[in-house]
Structures are given as C-alpha cells and as structure tokens.
Amino acid sequence: MKKFTFIFTIIILGLVTMAQTPQGINYQAVARNVDGGPIINQDISVKISILAQSASGDVVYSEAHSVTTNNMGLFRLEIGNPGLVLTGTFEDIPWGVADYFIKLELDENSGTNYQLMGVSQLLSVPYSLNSGSLTLTDENGNAHNVSVDTSGNLFATIIWKCGLPITDNRDGQTYKPYK
Known part of the structure; x- marks a missing residue:
C-alpha cells in the first residue's frame, strides 16, 4: 500500500507541475x-x-x-x-x-x-x-511543421526513440529520422 501511495503521489505531482511555456x-x-x-x-x-x-x-x-x-x-x-x-x-x-x-x-x-x-x-x-514548434525536412526537401503538444497531458505524450521514424497520428504519414 505504501508503494502504491508513493507512486500515485509522484504521478499526481508530475501532472500538477506540468505547465505551458509562458508566452511573453x-x-x-x-x-x-x-x-x-x-x-x-x-x-x-x-x-x-x-x-x-x-x-x-x-x-x-x-x-x-x-x-x-x-x-x-x-x-x-x-x-x-x-x-x-x-x-x-x-x-x-x-x-x-x-x-x-x-x-x-x-x-x-x-x-x-x-x-x-x-x-x-x-x-x-x-x-x-520557437520551442513550441518544429520543422522537419523529408528526403525530398519538403518542410513539415510539427506542433509540440504543451497541454500537459502526460499520458498522450509520443515517445520518439532517436533514429526511428515517427508517424503523425492525425494523418498517418510517417517521417524518416532527421539526419
């Protein structure tokens, strides 16, 4: 029970402390x-x-x-x-x-x-x-804007492993790693 309470507290503290980048x-x-x-x-x-x-x-x-x-x-x-x-x-x-x-x-x-x-x-x-957005260039030289979600939803965060392609869940398009 103590272990559960500790983990639960850490998760809640993490969610509470997440905030958007101040725009100013x-x-x-x-x-x-x-x-x-x-x-x-x-x-x-x-x-x-x-x-x-x-x-x-x-x-x-x-x-x-x-x-x-x-x-x-x-x-x-x-x-x-x-x-x-x-x-x-x-x-x-x-x-x-x-x-x-x-x-x-x-x-x-x-x-x-x-x-x-x-x-x-x-x-x-x-x-x-500018850290709230990212522009990646594909192998054909086309620029693709990627928005960074700063809403604070920890569980919806994309985990992107370095060197692997990333798929945009909105349109299904896959982007190769930037080199």
Whole structure:
C-alpha cells in the first residue's frame, strides 16, 4: 500500500507541475524626456512593436501599455501580455523563421503621441518561444511543421526513440529520422 501511495503521489505531482511555456517577454527600460533626463514617478504610454527582417521591417505585432515610472524613471512590462493589442497576435509570431527587432515608442504625457525611442534586434532569449514548434525536412526537401503538444497531458505524450521514424497520428504519414 505504501508503494502504491508513493507512486500515485509522484504521478499526481508530475501532472500538477506540468505547465505551458509562458508566452511573453519581460521588458524594462528607463524613460527619458527629450533632454535626456529620466521621467520620474509619472504615468506614461509605451508602444512596443515587433518588426520582421530588419529595423525598418514590417510590423508583425504591436501593443500599447500604460505604465508608471519609478523614482529613477524605470518602468517594466511584459510584451505579449498587453493592455491593448494594436497589430497581430503574439502567439502567432513565427520566431524561428526570421530576424526580429523590437521598436520602442513613448508618450511622456500618457497619450498616443508616441516618439520613437529606438529599435534593437532581438537575440537568443525570445527564440526559445520557437520551442513550441518544429520543422522537419523529408528526403525530398519538403518542410513539415510539427506542433509540440504543451497541454500537459502526460499520458498522450509520443515517445520518439532517436533514429526511428515517427508517424503523425492525425494523418498517418510517417517521417524518416532527421539526419
């Protein structure tokens, strides 16, 4: 009975601790006025845009936030958990297929008269958001997108042994191992 209780407890703990990958990027910056001084203890509006390919690329996602700076002008927000989505859907950004840039615009009067503060390339950390999908290439060079189930259903997990083909249960198609 003790063995059963122990195993049951381990299984339940495993199910409880499984979670989906958070869809968001923590962001913090110091808000500065046109003279370069920090904007201290003030409500401001921030517009964040994700651009594809280059610093002047197409906007694939944008959102607006109302935040309050602290006594050093610092503000924090989570990109992807917005107050107001302006363009696109954060979860639909194909992180693994292009270079992405973040564009920051700010209105120190908490309105919508945004001033460009800068554009920076996103590097490795946001690309972990790509871990929810996988693209495999077959022997003919055709790309196949494979979605990773992050629903937390431990018992529905596919066990894929390295080097063996995998069959997609949805359509019965078998994929050879990636080499």
